[in-house]
Amino acid sequence: MTGPMLLLLITSALLAQIGAGAGIAFWRYQRRRARFAAPAAVAPRGAWAGWRQFRVVGREFEDAAQSQCSFYLAPLDGQPLPPYKPGQFLTFRLTPDPAAPDHPLVRCYSLSDQPGPARWRITVKRVPAPAGRPDLPPGVGSGFLHDWVQAGDVLDVRAPAGGFWLDPDPATPAVLIAGGIGITPMFSMAAWAVSHQPGRAVHLFYGVRDGAELAFGETLARFARAHPAFHLHRAFSRPRTQDLPGRHFETEGRIDLALLKENLPRGRHQFYICGPQAMLESLVPALHGWGVPPGDVHYEAFGPASLPAPQTEVVGAPAEVHFARSGRMLDWDGTAANLLDFAEAHGIAVDSGCRAGSCGACETRIVAGEVAYTHPPDHDIAPGHCLLCLAKPATALELEA
Template structure:
């Protein structure tokens, strides 16, 4: 056999192998189900996305001895890098939970949870506390497992750390309010290493002390960070001076005794009792309103300064107004007895999608056909032009709403 004949024989064998392999692959492909590719995620301003995006739960980690606070690590299904967020912001989840009104049916339930770590292009993390009467928090703790796919809106919210870092930051957390504070704290240590930081963390006892080892390690490694933990009901096994530094609540007296003299920026997140006592106390102490930033749990329970002009201009307390709900075909009189337009609509049998009920998630955003509204509390979600958030809005004039 000549060399040319040998080369021709080898080439023919390789060609036959390629043809057989292609036929086998084609047959395998025909036998398997075909999945349509996921649609491309449209980009929003700042690199965020519009609407819902699918995330897979990568892991879940209990963060306290009582196993009442659990972190969920979330990775995008499309494997694209995640946009950065401002430390302190939250994620909005839309969850398909059983619908009590339709046996066997599902309803989209919306909830907002603070991001509890620094921005990472690979994953997000939220930490959720199980509430005995919390439908959604129980769902996360009892049913959400690694591998499950959840639908999320992009990070949002006006409560976040300031970027200039000129004044020392005082972070005050009550209970699960530690989540945005931990995000702020870790970001500051990485990006503002010269900034003085004071973290005050109030909780009942050591069983509920989330991120205990992590916080102690951060305080030991960073001299610019002062950690003060307060237990209001310490257990017999909790050691004063080791597990916690103060017996009682985080209050103004503790801040005055601990903080050095000078200007500070305050960031607070916790249950209503903590916020209702400490926010006014800071103002009475002489802290400028511009230096007090806070986020309360649940519906906005503390008065916030409304943005000047815009939808809030001309609001009048006790206003009597005529409201027209266009799609529902209802004309009603507003007498000021309802806290907001969402409560008013529901009291009159008008169904409106809603979620957080505190102006954070945007679920109740409704087109405003005529008139203007007033926001007693500044919402975290910025409604589109010509729209309003029913859960925190009150009428400033007669209104025609699309709902």
């Protein structure tokens, strides 16, 4: 085969690939995941397909307020566990209502320790009703785990997933910023870094209301004592009288840009942020304003993120949407935030979990047509499928749901 012919063939194959992908998703965005290749010790995602059963082999509270409970999990099949990337999460299928096993809840929980071959850990914060709304029920999944799930119980779990994980390049100093239960992926990153890369500079900024809410407190203090390159900055927004500055916490107040500037040495850092929406909304733009390149700022919200992402604005073309299994033909008028909201608003039952493109629970086969995404999904979408929670119709659409 001649050189030009070979070039033509390769170019055609590449164009065909791009064409196939474009039907499923198109967007321009700054990927939030780390850009370096993972070392061999860090597995690719999707270590098993579908649900795998895990036994709860222990549970313990991590904070004095007993609002954050860790669950230790071992696979029922007894096979060794694959590695995962520190910062990734598991997806659970929970059945809080035994009378309704066909209507499970899907919830995501970050792996809260470094990867181990025998058992894994998640840490779950009990979610109360929103402030000022005692009429609303408290969080169903977290309440179920806290109140009912005990050692010996079996849970259905999907493989570790998510694109929010620590850049394994030891030359890159890491700044981990956690608010409240956002500590879970940060603890996993910190624990992995101190045991595998003890010389790597890691700065953990951990914001909570007071000492009663501080999780993993003793272990973090031990890391700081044992590893000169690990720097712990605890910020208490409303310390109690028994919370002593310099001993139990470093800063009174919230984590903000001024605190970061004051404590970080000069030079390039990779920033990882996980916390409440308000924390993300203030810190991410502040870091960009400080001149940190977007590629060095990684963040995860434990729910739908409302941060404006640098991607294509997608309105969703007016189009007919056919939900094949439900036998419903509906007119998309562009007002719904995504196809998941649209389906639910019309009484069509579809699975969902994170509602943020992370867990894959809402993945649905596209029978015909194309979608566009409002945010870049973290979940790897199977060919010919879409994530309803982030997708809008780009053309008339037929979905399997």
